[in-house]
Amino acid sequence: MDILDILRAALQQALGPQAIVFALAAIGLNIHFGYTGLLNFGQAGFVAVGAYGLAVSVVTFGAPFWLGITMAIVAPLVLAVILGVPTLRLRADYLAIVTIAAAEVLRFVFGSVEMKDTFGGSNGLNGYAGPFQDANPYSSGIDLGFISFGRNDLWSLTVGWVLVALCCLLVWALMRSPWGRVLRSIREDEDAVRSLGKNVFAYKMQALALGGVIGGLGGMFLALKQASVVPSDYSTLMTFYAFAALLLGGAGRVMGPVIGSVLFWFLIAGLGSFFSQSAGKGGWIPTVIMTDTQASVIRYIMLGLAIMLLMIFRPQGIIGDRREIAIDGR
Amino acid sequence: MRKRLYRVLVALIGALMVLLVGSPGAAQATETPPPDATAIQVTLQDEANKDAEGNPKPIPGVTLEVSKDGEKAGEGVTDDKGVAIIVVDELGKYTVTLDEKTLPEGTVLDENTKGEATVQVRFQGPNNRAIFPIGVTAGEESNFGKDLAQNLRAGIVFSLVLCLAALGFSLIFGTTGLSNFAHGEMLTFGALMAWTFDQVFKTGALASVSVLLAGIIAVLLGGLGGFAQEKILWGPLRRRGTGLIAMMIVSIGLAIFLRYLFQYFYGSSTRSLSQYNGQQREQHWYYLWLSLADREAIIVLISIVTITAVCLWLAKSRMGKAMRAVSDNPALAASSGLRVDGVITNAWVIGGALTALSGVLYAMQLQVNAFMGMRILLVILAAVTLGGLGTIWGALVGSLVIGLVYELGPLFGVPTSIKEIGPLLIMIVILLVRPQGILGRKERLG
Amino acid sequence: MDADMTDQTSTETNAVASKTGPAGLVGASTEPGSKKSDPIIVADKITRTFGGLTAVDVDHVEIQRGAITALIGPNGAGKTTFFNLLTGFDQPNTGSWSLEGKSLKGVAPYKVARLGMVRTFQLTKVLAKLTVIENMRLGATGQKGERFWAAPFKFLWGKQEDEVTKKADDLLARFLLDKKREDFAGSLSGGQRKLLEMARALMVDPEVVMLDEPMAGVNPALKQSLLGHVKSLRDEGRTVLFVEHDMDMVRDISDWVIVMAQGKIVAEGTADSVMADQRVIDAYLGAHHDTDLSELDEEVLEAEVEAELEGDIVQEEDSK
Structure with a gap:
């Protein structure tokens, strides 16, 4: 076993594109759940329409690249309105069920054989990211000694982390304002806010839309980085990973989702590397207990366990403040 | 008189696709491929409609399309033995798509199967076989x-x-x-x-x-x-x-x-x-x-x-x-x-x-x-x-x-x-x- | 606003001799649904049923402007439901009601609040995870910084925020909560929460203040100060309507009392006349044999505590 190797794999993922996608998805969730108390279990759907908004407009409808980028922002906005109108007046668990259902419906539709001409079926779409790759100002990759990124990755990472920083800045500016105060109040008691003359529904809708669009930016980034969109990327697991990252970092904190996402991928990649080195041929764990295939599964078992334990024992995450955490985990 | 009704088929093996090099069994195919060519052989059989010995009947006249990486690589039509041989250029992963519109009247795809399967063309020997779950169910009439x-x-x-x-x-x-x-x-x-x-x-x-x-x-x-x-x-x-x-x-x-x-x-x-x-x-x-x-x-x-x-x-x-x-x-x-x-x-x-x-x-x-x-x-x-x-x-x-x-x-x-x-x-x-x-x-x- | 000014003078004179009630109510009929000289709220034929149970069935009621009106009745009389209906938190099966002549039928609760009718809740709804001052700031209306597009830019709303804070601080000082300014509202005692909720309602500048059991769970030391605050609301020219079980308080501060039983209004009048009314005694006795009012208070409190302990599910339901 090579500790350095494990660390390298973990660090590469923690700073890499996956962490950016999930940081953006989790920032969106943070606005929904951390600040407003909306239980959106369909963030993967918002991420997906962001990615497909770009890909479909460019590939299927031949729109110019800038229009594709615009669509990546408009599509989640539309989704938020469609989902919000029926459910935001209802109890929190209804929103959860409808959003998770809608996200799955979207994934099924994007991947369906019947609509292959529009969405590319299970193979997805590609061939739209040219302008993004052409805009790459770097002439070579970067080697930091311990970890290194190629030329294309470096460009993606630059764009991605700048996007994350901008979103954090926006969330910070919004949440210190009276608007943010209304959201935090809704999180705690809608009726109190209503009794003071605030249109709770409108605020919830704004929060859902903003968080959805930021999630959609995550999808757009993933689409640009991968140069292809595939429906299987946007399963409910994506939502729950983003939730795990958010809870890990700390809901209701500006930097919570970012720290959470980086740490989440550090742990997932680190554990993956650790177990794949430990099991199978040459590993110290006998194959009776753990085979190669099992080694790739064990980190997800630990992930599930971690979500439970975090929620029960430290619902405020790493940097959250227990006194004002949205959900009372106690 | 008992009314015979539509029967569902849950069998896994509906069709047999064989990768072969110059199979003699393919002699009757309409387009006989050159004997040394790499090809995908697809056999379509109707599991729900069996002859007297209990062998499934072949389904002729069905169009199959083979594609690789989204690009069309070949096409074939099943003969009266239900066999189609589609020549491909190289080894690799292919997708075989069945055109449901060309299925005979009254035949529909079984509910457990898809009209699409992935074939990994790995070997060049004649005995390499791959089995894929393309199933076809026949009804006496579909209405x-x-x-x-x-x-x-x-x-x-x-x-x-x-x-x-x-x-x-x-x-x-x-x-x-x-x-x-x-x-x-x-x-x-x-x-x-x-x-x-x-x-x-x-x-x-x-x-x-x-x-x-x-x-x-x-x-x-x-x-x-x-x-x-x-x-x-x-x-x-x-x-x-x-x-x-x-x-x-x-x-x-x-x-x-x-x-x-x-x-x-x-x-x-x-x-x-x-x-x-x-x-x-x-x-x-x-x-x-x-x-x-x-x-x-x-x-x-x-x-x-x-x-x-x-x-x-x-x-x-x-x-x-x-x-x-x-x-x-x-x-x-x-x-x-x-x-x-x-x-x-x-x-x-x-x-x-x-x-x-x-x-x-x-x-x-x-x-x-x-x-x-x-x-x-x-x-x-x-x-x-x-x-x-x-x-x-x-x-x-x-x-x-x-x-x-x-x-x-x-x-x-x-x-x-x-x-x-x-x-x-x-x-x-x-x-x-x-x-x-x-x-x-x-x-x-x- | 002109009407308010004239009213303010009339209530001020009456405040001195509060036992007799404001001039506007002198001579008003004590029959249920009687006409008032200057009603601010008028409700007609309001019914609300839950399943087979009719919780509210009010034929006609008028609430006098600038007066303190108490709404009393035995447990389950439909007082809180009626409150919810008036403020838009629940919708009646039939009926119409208006504030200053403007129909409130089908109007969303937040719009009712903006029209000048602000309520508090039986189980106080202070925002426990916000500080006291933030609770107060939330109450202010017309904040530019509450609009999404303006929110990220502090120079657009910073000045207004300062004004709101000033107003909030004044109110906190008046309600003796200024020492708690930076504390989380969750750390306040039950009585302080009632005070905060009332102070926060005043941030809206309401015409009508609706208090749902302002004395429930408040310790005796704070009661007097709360009473003073309610009276001062009237002295500022506001109309106060409150639901209460504490008969001492009702007698002490109310200009007019409306009695509900089994969803209907059974009697109206000044506190003294109502308490001597046979219909009222019947209503209470009918609801609870051999219990006097103070025991009833305890029962209600018990029920509330129980409800509070049960948590979320009940909270979802208590808006009915």
Whole structure:
């Protein structure tokens, strides 16, 4: 076993594109759940329409690249309105069920054989990211000694982390304002806010839309980085990973989702590397207990366990403040 | 005179695709490929339509397209032996797509198969074979009435299986208020336990009742699982005052934990029970215009008996009444001296057992794998939301509607490959018009 | 606003001799649904049923402007439901009602609040995870910084925020909560929460203040100060309507008392006349044999505590 190797794999993922996608998805969730108390279990759907908004407009409808980028922002906005109108007046668990259902419906539709001409079926779409790759100002990759990124990755990472920083800045500016105060109040008691003359529904809708669009930016980034969109990327697991990252970092904190996402991928990649080195041929764990295939599964078992334990024992995450955490985990 | 009805085929091997180099058997193909060419051979056979010796009849005249990386690589039409040979240029991964429009009149793709399969062209020797699950089912004639009858039957079976799981969900939701996202895994647990004990019994003296015994054990273990969940996890959480939303997220963690734990021990392959798996020759039962395979008749019978028993129990027994009282108004029930904790424990045990039973029956109707519960969870949620979250009778009505929508949707334009979207869309629409569900009361909403 | 000014003078003179009630109510009929000289709220034929149970069935009622009106009645009389209906938190099966002649039928609760009718809740709804001052700031209306597009830019709303804070601080000082300014509202005592909720309602500048059991769970030391605050609301020219079980308080501060039983209004009048009314005695006795009013208070409190302990599910339901 090579500790350095494990660390390298973990660090590469923690700073890499996956962490950016999930940081953006989790920032969106943070606005929904951390600040407003909306239980959106369909963030993967918002991420997906962001990615497909770009890909479909460019590939299927031949729109110019800038229009594709615009669509990546408009599509989640539309989704938020469609989902919000029926459910935001209802109890929190209804929103959860409808959003998770809608996200799955979207994934099924994007991947369906019947609509292959529009969405590319299970193979997805590609061939739209040219302008993004052409805009790459770097002439070579970067080697930091311990970890290194190629030329294309470096460009993606630059764009991605700048996007994350901008979103954090926006969330910070919004949440210190009276608007943010209304959201935090809704999180705690809608009726109190209503009794003071605030249109709770409108605020919830704004929060859902903003968080959805930021999630959609995550999808757009993933689409640009991968140069292809595939429906299987946007399963409910994506939502729950983003939730795990958010809870890990700390809901209701500006930097919570970012720290959470980086740490989440550090742990997932680190554990993956650790177990794949430990099991199978040459590993110290006998194959009776753990085979190669099992080694790739064990980190997800630990992930599930971690979500439970975090929620029960430290619902405020790493940097959250227990006194004002949205959900009372106690 | 018995009316012969449309029969569903659950066989895995519908067609045989062979990669070969100059197979002599292909001599009669319309376009004989050069003998040294690399080619994909596809044989299409109609499993439901067998000749006197019991061999499936070949299906001629069907167009097959082979593509690689989205680019078309070749095309072929099956000859009167049902064989098509499509030459490809290089080794690699190909996708074979069956053009459903060219299937003969009255033949449709079997519900378990897709019109598409991936072929890995790896070797160049003549004996390398690959088998792919492209199945074709033939009907004597395909018309809307018969499709309706067939889908209706599938819908009823699915409804009843769904209903058991939805009842379990509703009992737990009603008494605790928890939307349990690990409910799907409770169903998977039932199915996996049935399969495991079936493995134990199927070779011994008890082989003839293997599935029955395994099913009973699985249901008991399901109840025990519910009990353990309540005692180890949910009860203590409730007593320390954990909020419902926090518990919901805990249940997601539990779902992921269990799902991958199952995968850890059972892998990701799909398994069948030793009996009632649809692969043996089956007796058919005819009720009016519905025909049920014996295994389906058993599923229907067990479900109806169980559902009736549970409903009677809820309506008549002391515990059942207490459970409904707690569902209606926990505060009132508590102040009238009911032991709410005891009622909740009961709900978990019975909910767990019902859900495990649903898993066993689902395993009989289809198959077992570690992810089955995850996929059906959303359909369960749709059923209970449709009926009215937390209402017992709502779960019954909701499951019936959702089960039928699920299976009948394809007749009304829902693409077959994504028939899950029917129930989910219905649920979203229902929430728009009548958020409390069909049988829910308005006052229960915030 | 002109009408308010004239009213303010009339209530001020009456405040001195509060036992006799404001001039506007002198000579008003004590029959249920009687006409008032200057009604601010008028409700007609309001019914609300839950399943088979009729919780509210009010034929006609008028609330006098600038007066303190108490709404009393035995447990389950439909007082809180009626409150919810008036403020838009629940919708009646039939009926119409208006504030200053403007129909409130089908008007969303937040719009009712903006029209000048602000309520508090039986179980106080202070935002426990916000600080006291943030709770107060939330109450202010017309904040530019509450609009999404303006929110990220502090220079657009910073000045207004300062004004809001000034107003909030003044109110906190008046309600003796200024020492708690930076504390989380969750750390306040029950009585302080009632005070905060009332102070926060005043941030909206309401015409009508609706208090749902302002004395429930408040310790005796704070009661007097709360009473003073309610009276001062009237002295500022506001109309106060409150639900209360504490008969001492009702007698002490109310100009007019409306009695509900089984969803209907059974009697109206000044506190003294109502308490001597046979219909009122019947209503209470009918609801609870051999219990006097103070025991009833305890029962209600018990029920509330129980409800509070039960947590989320009940909270979802208590808006009915």
